[in-house]
Amino acid sequence: xxxxxxxxxxxxxxxxxxxxxxxxxxxxxxxxxxxxxxxxxxxxxxxxxxxxxxxxxxxxxxxxxxxxxxxxxxxxxxxxxxxxxxxxxxxxxxxxxxxxxxxxxxxxxxxxxxxxxxxxxxxxxxxxxxxxxxxxxxxxxxxxxxxxxxxxxxxxxxxxxxxxxxxxxxxxxxxxxxxxxxxxxxxxxxxxxxxxxxxxxxxxxxxxxx
Numbered sequence: 001x002x003x004x005x006x007x008x009x010x011x012x013x014x015x016x017x018x019x020x021x022x023x024x025x026x027x028x029x030x031x032x033x034x035x036x037x038x039x040x041x042x043x044x045x046x047x048x049x050x051x052x053x054x055x056x057x058x059x060x061x062x063x064x065x066x067x068x069x070x071x072x073x074x075x076x077x078x079x080x081x082x083x084x085x086x087x088x089x090x091x092x093x094x095x096x097x098x099x100x101x102x103x104x105x106x107x108x109x110x111x112x113x114x115x116x117x118x119x120x121x122x123x124x125x126x127x128x129x130x131x132x133x134x135x136x137x138x139x140x141x142x143x144x145x146x147x148x149x150x151x152x153x154x155x156x157x158x159x160x161x162x163x164x165x166x167x168x169x170x171x172x173x174x175x176x177x178x179x180x181x182x183x184x185x186x187x188x189x190x191x192x193x194x195x196x197x198x199x200x201x202x203x204x205x206x207x208x209x210x
Contacts, residue, residue, distance in 0.1 A: 003103060003133040003163045004187045005076060007041030009208045014050040014063055023059055025066050032070045041206065043071055044105055046080035048142055049210045053082040053110075061095060068100050076102035078135060082143075084109055086125050093130040104130070105166065107137040108145040116151050120159075127161035134161045139168040139191065149177040156186045166191045166208050175202040 015027035045067035046052040079096040083089040140146035168191030178188045189206045190199030
């Protein structure tokens with residue numbers, strides 16, 4: 001299922017109670033409604049700003065469920081997945097679909113340096129486990145993995161669920177490369193705030209920002 005978003009894609013933090021360290025669902029609700037009031041075009045809980053990689057399975061589900069409930073189909077909700085194993089990434093992808101998310105955003109496995117075929121297989125197995133559209137998230141500063149434009153375009157062309165890419169490298173030439181290699185078919189999104197204007201000039205479909 002191919003899908004395209006346009007405009008500002010907002011990334012809320014995951015707030016916690018200072019005393020109990022539990023997820024503060026009331027503060028999360030306030031945050032989500034504030035972003036919606038500013039007329040963002042989509043919301044991505046559990047991205048890097050949402051500390052997806054550091055939440056327990058229970059916390060991840062709690063944030064995902066509450067976010068989908070609060071947004072209530074006013075804009076698309078895309079849930080972030082950052083995992084160390086394919087099995088857990090698949091579990092989260094399936095839970096996202098079960099909860100009613102519109103899309104998922106998936107960053108490669110960190111710590112272990114995967115080669116291109118291993119990255120391809122990782123995304124392919126996740127895509128095979130869910131009907132949800134997938135945004136490929138390239139952020140080498142956090143994952144330690146830098147996917148080439150060639151690999152990302154190949155996955156877009158060959159893996160049905162993969163429908164877009166968020167690039168946070170800060171390299172505007174990559175965005176021109178996405179456009180060139182895919183003949184303008186791959187929607188790409190800027191994840192580096194200082195490059196927002198240049199990215200839109202290069203053909204970016206949206207700006208992913210906190």
